[in-house]
Amino acid sequence: MDKIIVKGGNTKLQGEVEIEGAKNAVLPLLAATLLPSEGEIELHNVPILSDVFMMNHLVEHLGVDLSFNQETKTIIAQAGKEIKIKAPYEYVSKMRASIVVMGPILARNGEARVSMPGGCSIGSRPIDLHLRGFEQMGAEITQNAGYIVAKADKLKGAYIYMDFPSVGATQNLMMTATLADGTTTLENAAREPEIVDLANLLNKMGANVKGAGTDTIIIKGVEKMHGARHSVVQDRIEAGTFMVASAMTQGNILIKEAVPEHNRPLISKLSEMGVQFIQEENGLRVIGPERLKAVSVKTLPHPGFPTDMQSQMTAAQAVAQGESTMIETVFENRFQHLEEMRRMGLNVEITRNTALIQGTKQLQGAAVKSTDLRASAALILLGLVAQGQTTVRKLSHLDRGYYKFHEKLKSLGADIERISEEEED
Numbered sequence: 160m161d162k163i164i165v166k167g168g169n170t171k172l173q174g175e176v177e178i179e180g181a182k183n184a185v186l187p188l189l190a191a192t193l194l195p196s197e198g199e200i201e202l203h204n205v206p207i208l209s210d211v212f213m214m215n216h217l218v219e220h221l222g223v224d225l226s227f228n229q230e231t232k233t234i235i236a237q238a239g240k241e242i243k244i245k246a247p248y249e250y251v252s253k254m255r256a257s258i259v260v261m262g263p264i265l266a267r268n269g270e271a272r273v274s275m276p277g278g279c280s281i282g283s284r285p286i287d288l289h290l291r292g293f294e295q296m297g298a299e300i301t302q303n304a305g306y307i308v309a310k311a312d313k314l315k316g317a318y319i320y321m322d323f324p325s326v327g328a329t330q331n332l333m334m335t336a337t338l339a340d341g342t343t344t345l346e347n348a349a350r351e352p353e354i355v356d357l358a359n360l361l362n363k364m365g366a367n368v369k370g371a372g373t374d375t376i377i378i379k380g381v382e383k384m385h386g387a388r389h390s391v392v393q394d395r396i397e398a399g400t401f402m403v404a405s406a407m408t409q410g411n412i413l414i415k416e417a418v419p420e421h422n423r424p425l426i427s428k429l430s431e432m433g434v435q436f437i438q439e440e441n442g443l444r445v446i447g448p449e450r451l452k453a454v455s456v457k458t459l460p461h462p463g464f465p466t467d468m469q470s471q472m473t474a475a476q477a478v479a480q481g482e483s484t485m486i487e488t489v490f491e492n493r494f495q496h497l498e499e500m501r502r503m504g505l506n507v508e509i510t511r512n513t514a515l516i517q518g519t520k521q522l523q524g525a526a527v528k529s530t531d532l533r534a535s536a537a538l539i540l541l542g543l544v545a546q547g548q549t550t551v552r553k554l555s556h557l558d559r560g561y562y563k564f565h566e567k568l569k570s571l572g573a574d575i576e577r578i579s580e581e582e583e584d
């Protein structure tokens with residue numbers, strides 16, 4: 160078991176940082192490799208993350224032949240002539256995002272059996288919107304021994320209104336509709352950049368998807384799909400995490416090849432806090448002020464403030480001057496990191512989904528543990544500004560979504576090490 164040790168208090172991050180391809184884009188892109196029955200799908204800019212290895216195993220198990228060249232960050236997937244119907248518990252239970260294989264399996268086979276994904280530490284995460292969409296396209300849904308079974312003689316295009324713009328449901332239904340008979344309209348669809356990235360790959364594979372990135376996506380079903388080449392969109396959450404790191408440490412970081420339009424709500428809030436952004440030829444420069452100003456933030460589906468930046472933003476609010484609020488509207492249990500931050504001296508009052516944070520310069524390093532993926536990054540960021548030593552444990556969360564996080568921070572001037580517990584003994 161590894162832990163990260165950060166010595167903070169005087170860090171001013173400086174330099175340039177490269178951002179990986181997005182975890183939340185590549186996972187559904189890998190699921191999409193299940194759709195064609197022949198051809199080769201080449202994915203570039205693939206991040207080297209534990210979630211990606213997990214999804215690779217699942218997709219391979221289902222019948223796609225994958226090779227991942229980590230040097231070139233490229234995955235080559237040979238489409239499966241046939242793919243399996245069942246996504247077993249061993250795979251699905253380890254990663255919630257694996258539910259997005261259900262649509263492609265159903266579209267290819269007219270039947271899918273997927274282990275129930277269950278919740279996770281940030282919320283109960285039901286999949287009712289996915290299932291209702293499958294039903295509207297003609298599938299019958301049943302539940303059997305921990306598995307959800309969807310069966311359809313013939314999938315038909317449908318008009319589907321989603322009560323909430325769920326990212327996973329939009330991806331699942333978009334993929335199912337590519338091979339259904341007729342036209343599907345997804346209304347109140349999610350608009351995240353990762354949805355657009357998926358639609359782009361699907362279209363390159365021969366699908367007919369229009370409107371991705373708006374709240375209405377129209378998919379005309381096609382007979383079959385084929386191979387394609389695609390480069391994964393940049394990880395806006397990783398980029399955003401380094402923006403916050405610079406903001407908190409009076410830093411001066413160039414986020415290379417940043418895509419500011421994917422991070423508008425974050426850039427707007429950080430600007431309100433006094434952070435300066437300068438667009439340069441090869442990236443976005445982020446300059447942190449002497450002291451951040453307090454700010455009120457509410458998480459929302461895209462293009463609102465992303466819930467995946469909430470924890471990191473609370474770290475910035477913790478050291479800002481004045482009283483900040485954070486309202487989490489997307490997940491019902493995403494404040495666990497605040498309890499850990501309290502160990503470092505955070506002054507926070509939590510009422511249901513609202514956190515009232517009194518900023519302070521008096522934070523002290525402490526032993527803390529990651530409670531989920533983004534919490535792990537947020538605790539490390541807070542460690543950069545707290546006086547003394549912070550030890551962050553449970554790094555399996557961090558490795559799901561950040562590639563060489565401590566090395567990138569170290570190259571920017573942080574005093575940070577990753578060691579195994581045994582090494583220390």
Ligand SMILES: CC(=O)N[C@H]1[C@@H](OP(=O)(O)OP(=O)(O)OC[C@H]2O[C@@H](n3ccc(=O)[nH]c3=O)[C@H](O)[C@@H]2O)O[C@H](CO)[C@@H](O)[C@@H]1O
Nearest residue numbers: 183256284285286287288289325326327328466467489490
């Ligand atoms: C792998 C991936 O891309 N994960 C992202 C994806 O997760 P994910 O796709 O799971 O997130 P959703 O947009 O589906 O979920 C948002 C909210 O809707 C609820 N809901 C969702 C589906 C459903 O059928 N019923 C229902 O009630 C969820 O419980 C949650 O409260 O989008 C989230 C919201 O931006 C991000 O935090 C995750 O990082």
Ligand SMILES: C=C(OP(=O)(O)O)C(=O)O
Nearest residue numbers: 183255256467532533560
């Ligand atoms: C919540 C996240 O991911 P997942 O949906 O894979 O749990 C995240 O990326 O912050």
